[in-house]
Amino acid sequence: MSRVLELLLEGQALDSAQMAEILGMNVSEVEAELETLKQENIFLGWRPVLQPNASGDNQVRALIEVKITPEREGGFDRIAERIAKFSEVETCYLMSGAYDLLLVVRGDNLQSVARFVSVRLASINGVLSTATHFMLCAYKEQGFLFERDQRDPDKPSVSP
Amino acid sequence: MSDMSRFIARHVRDLPKSGIREFFSIVEKNPNAISLGVGEPDFVTPWAFREAAIFALERGKTSYTNNLGLIHLRKAISKYLEKNFSLSYNPENEMLVTVGVSEALDIAIRATLNPGEKLLYHEPCFVSYNPSAKLAHAEAVPVPTSSQDEFALNPDALAAAWTPECKALLLSFPTNPTGGVVNREKLERIAKFAIEKDLIVYSDEIYAELTYEGNHVSLASIPGMKERTIFLHGVSKAFAMTGFRLGYACGPKELIDAMLKVHQYAMMCAPILSQEAAIEAFLHGEGEVKRMRDAYRRRRDYIVRRFNEIGLPCHLPKATFYAFPCIQQTGLDSHEFALKLLQQQQVAMVPGTAFGASGAGFIRASFSTSYERIVEACSRIERFVGSL
Numbered sequence: 316m317s318r319v320l321e322l323l324l325e326g327q328a329l330d331s332a333q334m335a336e337i338l339g340m341n342v343s344e345v346e347a348e349l350e351t352l353k354q355e356n357i358f359l360g361w362r363p364v365l366q367p368n369a370s371g372d373n374q375v376r377a378l379i380e381v382k383i384t385p386e387r388e389g390g391f392d393r394i395a396e397r398i399a400k401f402s403e404v405e406t407c408y409l410m411s412g413a414y415d416l417l418l419v420v421r422g423d424n425l426q427s428v429a430r431f432v433s434v435r436l437a438s439i440n441g442v443l444s445t446a447t448h449f450m451l452c453a454y455k456e457q458g459f460l461f462e463r464d465q466r467d468p469d470k471p472s473v474s475p
Numbered sequence: 476m477s478d479m480s481r482f483i484a485r486h487v488r489d490l491p492k493s494g495i496r497e498f499f500s501i502v503e504k505n506p507n508a509i510s511l512g513v514g515e516p517d518f519v520t521p522w523a524f525r526e527a528a529i530f531a532l533e534r535g536k537t538s539y540t541n542n543l544g545l546i547h548l549r550k551a552i553s554k555y556l557e558k559n560f561s562l563s564y565n566p567e568n569e570m571l572v573t574v575g576v577s578e579a580l581d582i583a584i585r586a587t588l589n590p591g592e593k594l595l596y597h598e599p600c601f602v603s604y605n606p607s608a609k610l611a612h613a614e615a616v617p618v619p620t621s622s623q624d625e626f627a628l629n630p631d632a633l634a635a636a637w638t639p640e641c642k643a644l645l646l647s648f649p650t651n652p653t654g655g656v657v658n659r660e661k662l663e664r665i666a667k668f669a670i671e672k673d674l675i676v677y678s679d680e681i682y683a684e685l686t687y688e689g690n691h692v693s694l695a696s697i698p699g700m701k702e703r704t705i706f707l708h709g710v711s712k713a714f715a716m717t718g719f720r721l722g723y724a725c726g727p728k729e730l731i732d733a734m735l736k737v738h739q740y741a742m743m744c745a746p747i748l749s750q751e752a753a754i755e756a757f758l759h760g761e762g763e764v765k766r767m768r769d770a771y772r773r774r775r776d777y778i779v780r781r782f783n784e785i786g787l788p789c790h791l792p793k794a795t796f797y798a799f800p801c802i803q804q805t806g807l808d809s810h811e812f813a814l815k816l817l818q819q820q821q822v823a824m825v826p827g828t829a830f831g832a833s834g835a836g837f838i839r840a841s842f843s844t845s846y847e848r849i850v851e852a853c854s855r856i857e858r859f860v861g862s863l
Contacts, residue, residue: 318773321769321773322773325770325773327845327846327847329846333846333850336777336850337773337777337846337850338773338776338777339776339777339780470513470515471499471513472499472502472503472508472510472512472513472823473495473498473499473502473510473512473513473823473825474495474499474512474513474514474515475493475495475514475601475602475603475651475829
């Protein structure tokens with residue numbers, strides 16, 4: 316694995332200069348490696364991870380199970396890619412099991428998500444059914460816990 | 476005026492206080508200092524291991540255990556050692572679970588050395604080795620290691636330090652504070668010497684899993700050594716479980732039996748909740764160990780490169796989370812360097828002399844802390860060295 320990618324995956328907020336410093340590379344080398352990772356569609360982009368319960372925007376999120384009809388050429392791909400293009404869709408996976416696609420959809424309120432489902436999603440040719448589950452409360456987000464382990468104040472600052 | 480010293484045993488009264496303790500008191504007065512002085516993982520114990528302890532508590536596991544430790548734990552250790560160390564020990568009678576490796580070493584020495592007998596050990600090393608021998612009324616004989624050998628024990632230096640009163644040899648590779656390791660060829664020479672001189676060997680391998688280059692070779696796996704070696708290990712470093720205080724000793728049945736006598740009277744058993752957490756660690760902790768080791772390795776590469784850039788020559792430690800740069804060319808001794816650095820730039824590191832006389836001219840930097848702190852600490856050290 317690329318050293319830059321390994322460092323990114325540790326989840327620390329480091330800019331190119333800091334990464335270069337830590338890895339003993341030039342800033343231009345780090346940026347070139349990031350660019351290559353982007354070109355190869357491995358590293359897709361940056362985004363802060365927010366606490367869904369406390370981000371203050373009152374947005375709602377829903378998980379939507381979608382059953383679709385596979386097509387003779389391309390299987391599920393064409394419809395999945397079409398659905399994934401909607402800006403409301405944050406994530407779109409093809410699943411094994413009782414349904415085909417799992418979407419994570421975000422909206423300003425319950426009505427806007429409902430409208431997306433009924434007007435945009437359910438009306439697509441090939442979509443057989445949908446089941447929408449609204450998220451009530453989050454306990455962990457993309458690997459981050461909301462109550463982090465606190466540094467123990469009694470932990471000695473120097474020890475053998 | 477009372478003179479309480481009359482109540483204190485002579486061998487305890489004469490024991491010097493740990494150099495670390497002394498330095499800790501100074502650092503405590505600088506709460507804003509960045510500390511590279513911590514001798515334990517900065518990672519919190521992985522949740523799965525903590526959860527195992529909580530689950531055990533919920534099930535009412537609050538009793539003593541077998542003096543040797545829970546048999547499930549000993550079986551898990553046995554399997555783990557077989558897989559990772561190529562060591563085979565019978566969990567029924569060749570293994571003893573202790574309260575940290577410190578207890579394991581203490582009872583190993585107490586069970587095997589008579590007053591006045593000598594124990595060879597290499598320096599710089601963990602702070603407790605010499606005092607543990609003295610507390611058992613034995614005599615500890617240091618064998619210096621040097622930066623030329625990257626702090627591996629030189630078999631010739633070992634032979635030179637030997638006298639007929641020497642009964643035991645204490646090895647601790649990989650080494651705190653130097654990160655030193657011993658390769659197989661040297662280990663075989665040391666083993667040959669131990670057999671020739673009929674030494675019992677205590678091998679503290681607590682940092683083995685934090686080996687970054689090559690494979691760790693356990694002394695006990697060298698032919699002819701298992702029958703004279705007490706292998707000492709624990710969960711503190713690899714599994715980030717220092718506060719659980721869980722160690723173990725493996726060795727010939729007769730020696731484990733002798734250690735058990737001391738253990739059963741002095742300690743009874745290791746805490747049951749720690750034992751339960753350790754079972755989970757041994758059986759399913761491999762991924763967590765790798766995650767932490769990879770993070771340490773990246774920090775090591777950075778800090779060692781920076782020390783060398785700053786002009787503090789530093790070998791690349793092949794294991795542990797300690798770098799041991801040389802500070803001789805600054806004109807300061809280890810203690811002065813550490814003290815002035817703390818006072819002027821608020822960075823805490825431990826003087827090499829806290830780990831024995833042959834640590835003079837060096838300083839221990841623990842990279843068991845976050846990148847941001849390491850990067851900032853290195854900038855401050857650079858400013859400090861530049862100002863000298």
